[in-house]
Amino acid sequence: MKILITGATGFVGTNLLDYLKPSNEVHSLSVRYIPNQEFNLKADAIIHLAGIAHDFKKVFIPLDYYEANFELTKQLFDAFLKSESSVFIFMSTSKAVADVVNGILTENVVPNPITHYGIAKQQAEKYILSQEVPKGKRVYILRPCMIHGQGNKGNLSLLYQMVSKGLPWPLGAFENQRSFLSIENFCFVVQELLVQETISSGVFNVADNIPLSTNELIKLIAKSQNKKARILSISPRLIRGIAKIGDVLHLPLNAERLQKLTNSYVLSNEKIVMSIGKSLPIDSKKGLLQTFGSFVD
Numbered sequence: 030m031k032i033l034i035t036g037a038t039g040f041v042g043t044n045l046l047d048y049l050k051p052s053n054e055v056h057s058l059s060v061r062y063i064p065n066q067e068f069n070l071k072a073d074a075i076i077h078l079a080g081i082a083h084d085f086k087k088v089f090i091p092l093d094y095y096e097a098n099f100e101l102t103k104q105l106f107d108a109f110l111k112s113e114s115s116v117f118i119f120m121s122t123s124k125a126v127a128d129v130v131n132g133i134l135t136e137n138v139v140p141n142p143i144t145h146y147g148i149a150k151q152q153a154e155k156y157i158l159s160q161e162v163p164k165g166k167r168v169y170i171l172r173p174c175m176i177h178g179q180g181n182k183g184n185l186s187l188l189y190q191m192v193s194k195g196l197p198w199p200l201g202a203f204e205n206q207r208s209f210l211s212i213e214n215f216c217f218v219v220q221e222l223l224v225q226e227t228i229s230s231g232v233f234n235v236a237d238n239i240p241l242s243t244n245e246l247i248k249l250i251a252k253s254q255n256k257k258a259r260i261l262s263i264s265p266r267l268i269r270g271i272a273k274i275g276d277v278l279h280l281p282l283n284a285e286r287l288q289k290l291t292n293s294y295v296l297s298n299e300k301i302v303m304s305i306g307k308s309l310p311i312d313s314k315k316g317l318l319q320t321f322g323s324f325v326d
């Protein structure tokens with residue numbers, strides 16, 4: 030199968046390209062939004078990963094998100110509909126549905142994104158779903174949660190460094206559950222969608238099977254370092270008070286950061302697992318331990 034991947038130089042793209050290469054002809058497709066451009070797609074499958082997610086350096090304006098995540102996707106999907114390609118996989122995000130999750134996030138939840146990133150991805154989803162897809166073509170919209178693996182440290186790296194330095198986790202009194210996604214499980218899902226022609230087009234959450242609490246995460250990090258986890262159960266009321274002070278004094282711990290560290294964000298992967306008809310290859314804890322092991326390199 031000849032496959033074109035946009036965003037192939039990023040963390041997900043490089044891993045997916047390596048994963049698919051042994052049994053496919055895989056090429057990187059470099060793209061960026063230019064008004065009125067048209068693509069000539071010549072491949073069996075298009076995997077669209079390119080876009081803007083995080084703006085750590087504060088260099089993007091709102092328009093950048095809509096051009097990169099919506100307008101570019103629209104151009105590529107229009108080209109796919111006109112081409113002889115049979116499969117289009119769009120990398121959306123769970124944040125296209127909700128930034129805060131009460132209970133378990135399924136594909137049936139009415140989308141209510143808050144950030145420009147999430148709103149732009151939701152607009153792209155709506156456009157794709159509004160188009161009439163010719164018979165013989167399959168279209169999949171994937172909504173992954175936080176993807177981790179070798180080469181992508183992000184927030185997990187910050188926790189890893191904290192444990193490495195012997196610092197205690199002070200938010201042990203907060204109870205939460207969060208979904209994670211091993212890069213290997215993501216690549217496996219994409220491969221199955223490519224080869225199983227009987228899987229109907231649709232929107233799919235993608236996550237590991239079992240969510241974990243942040244306390245469990247800290248314990249796993251400590252285990253990967255052969256250390257004992259240091260978790261403090263300080264009064265949540267006191268912590269929230271400190272966070273409010275942090276809002277005023279611009280301290281490292283503020284209300285927004287506290288919410289990100291302690292809230293729950295759980296995705297259901299039941300639909301994708303049932304559609305594939307196979308178990309995901311890596312369980313949640315094993316995948317995270319593999320990721321933590323790569324941080325030593």
